[in-house]
Amino acid sequence: MLINHPLLGPRDAQEFVYKGDASLLRRPDSNAEDALERFTDYAYLRDNPAGEHRELWYHEQGDRSWLVVTRNTLTHEVLDVQLASEVGR
Amino acid sequence: MDYSIFRVIKEALNNHKGWGPAWRNPTPKPHYDIVIVGGGGHGLATAFYLASRYGVRNIAVLEKGWLGGGNVGRNTTIVRSNYMLPGNEPFYELSMKLWEGLEQELNYNAMVSQRGVLNLCHSDAQRDAFRRRGNAMLLQGADAELLDAEDVRKLYPYLNFDDARFPILGGLLQRRGGTVRHDAVAWGYARAADQLGVDIIQNCEVLDFRIENGQVSGLETSRGFIGANKVGTAVAGSSSRLLSKAGIRLPIESHVLQAFVSEGLKPVIPGVITFGAGHFYLSQSDKGGLVFGGDIDGYNTYAQRGNMPVVEDVCEGAMGLMPMLGRARMLRGWGGIMDMSMDGSPFIDRTDIKGLFFNGGWCYGGFKATPASGLCFAHLLATGTSHEVAAQMRLDRFARGAMIDEKGQGAQPNLH
Numbered sequence: 001m002l003i004n005h006p007l008l009g010p011r012d013a014q015e016f017v018y019k020g021d022a023s024l025l026r027r028p029d030s031n032a033e034d035a036l037e038r039f040t041d042y043a044y045l046r047d048n049p050a051g052e053h054r055e056l057w058y059h060e061q062g063d064r065s066w067l068v069v070t071r072n073t074l075t076h077e078v079l080d081v082q083l084a085s086e087v088g089r
Numbered sequence: 090m091d092y093s094i095f096r097v098i099k100e101a102l103n104n105h106k107g108w109g110p111a112w113r114n115p116t117p118k119p120h121y122d123i124v125i126v127g128g129g130g131h132g133l134a135t136a137f138y139l140a141s142r143y144g145v146r147n148i149a150v151l152e153k154g155w156l157g158g159g160n161v162g163r164n165t166t167i168v169r170s171n172y173m174l175p176g177n178e179p180f181y182e183l184s185m186k187l188w189e190g191l192e193q194e195l196n197y198n199a200m201v202s203q204r205g206v207l208n209l210c211h212s213d214a215q216r217d218a219f220r221r222r223g224n225a226m227l228l229q230g231a232d233a234e235l236l237d238a239e240d241v242r243k244l245y246p247y248l249n250f251d252d253a254r255f256p257i258l259g260g261l262l263q264r265r266g267g268t269v270r271h272d273a274v275a276w277g278y279a280r281a282a283d284q285l286g287v288d289i290i291q292n293c294e295v296l297d298f299r300i301e302n303g304q305v306s307g308l309e310t311s312r313g314f315i316g317a318n319k320v321g322t323a324v325a326g327s328s329s330r331l332l333s334k335a336g337i338r339l340p341i342e343s344h345v346l347q348a349f350v351s352e353g354l355k356p357v358i359p360g361v362i363t364f365g366a367g368h369f370y371l372s373q374s375d376k377g378g379l380v381f382g383g384d385i386d387g388y389n390t391y392a393q394r395g396n397m398p399v400v401e402d403v404c405e406g407a408m409g410l411m412p413m414l415g416r417a418r419m420l421r422g423w424g425g426i427m428d429m430s431m432d433g434s435p436f437i438d439r440t441d442i443k444g445l446f447f448n449g450g451w452c453y454g455g456f457k458a459t460p461a462s463g464l465c466f467a468h469l470l471a472t473g474t475s476h477e478v479a480a481q482m483r484l485d486r487f488a489r490g491a492m493i494d495e496k497g498q499g500a501q502p503n504l505h
Contacts (some may be wrong), residue, residue, distance in 0.1 A: 047329070047338065
């Protein structure tokens, strides 16, 4: 797989470490009434869809940036790549 | 209709005209007591033990494709019970004991071969960890032997013992471990279950669950509605896809694990060797091909194929451990989809929907678990309570902080 890094251009997926579903960027509110339940879901439950999936890739062997990659889990086609810092919360 | 030497002789004298199919191809009935979704090893084993040990006969197994066409035909056929934690080891040791009696119980030659599984160690710390795991295995009634480098050299003189990065200091050997012909496991369970009246329905995809007032009442399938008092799903690799139809989110990511086979060679590897530090393991099939693999690719996928970096990593592991493998040619490679769970351990549990039961999360260890998984899932489906050796394999164990994390890696599925 090639991941089209927004700053560095197409890079081999081997340079990256996969860090899971991009929903991990949206950390639950720790002051909420049901914070324990929300954090349990956040840490352990996943949608794990077949098809389009937004996910985090960390460019460990490169510029150490975190990317949000939209990829098809049925075909491995990379549909979109953004810097996680620009996707924000 | 038993398989035996007398039957072979009789059929030989009769030009083999009397064999017939090993199982029926029934049309689905409108309603069953229990419907198992997934005609792989675990689903078929569940149906067999439900019929043979729990006396439930009105059962169907629904399979989307053909019987044995999923992960039961894609693994590298290794069986072992070399786990450490109390939530796992008694379960896998029960599985090992069931493997030992499987062929007699099913009246089917599954080529169970207890040729020994050897885990190699390369540092004092790793040897200490192996000693601890070996002792945990002995406490649960399994067998384990800690070998030093000389012992390993007697078994496998051609390994690269003096590698600078990973010198071989010894290994943990489970002699009762080994290999089993994976297709024959599916076929054997299917035939035995069919003889007990289980309907095995192939080419029947589950499209949706019918759930009324929080209670499952049946399944919408590509062959129409099939009613059921209880539904058990055993579709590891596709668990999230299937259970999402019932609105259930699981502590699972789907990942691909690749495996490879070399051209056929004369017998050279008598047992199973694992080189965990180098992400490589291998054995030799009875046909002569070297069967080997390594780590999962490490990203979510449902495509049954992996990418080149892992192929390269596996081949580097092979060359690092056994340089003579460089002379062998790789014949083929393939991928299978794993339910990678958040702690590396499986689930055999009820769900929040009444009558809907879940079996999955087997990571890359589902094949060896097949008999015990079937037995424990059958126990749960028939009695409504967990079997004692699967009592910790619950879906709510994360919320309770009761993870079964053999490697201690935390909630990162691609590290287990």
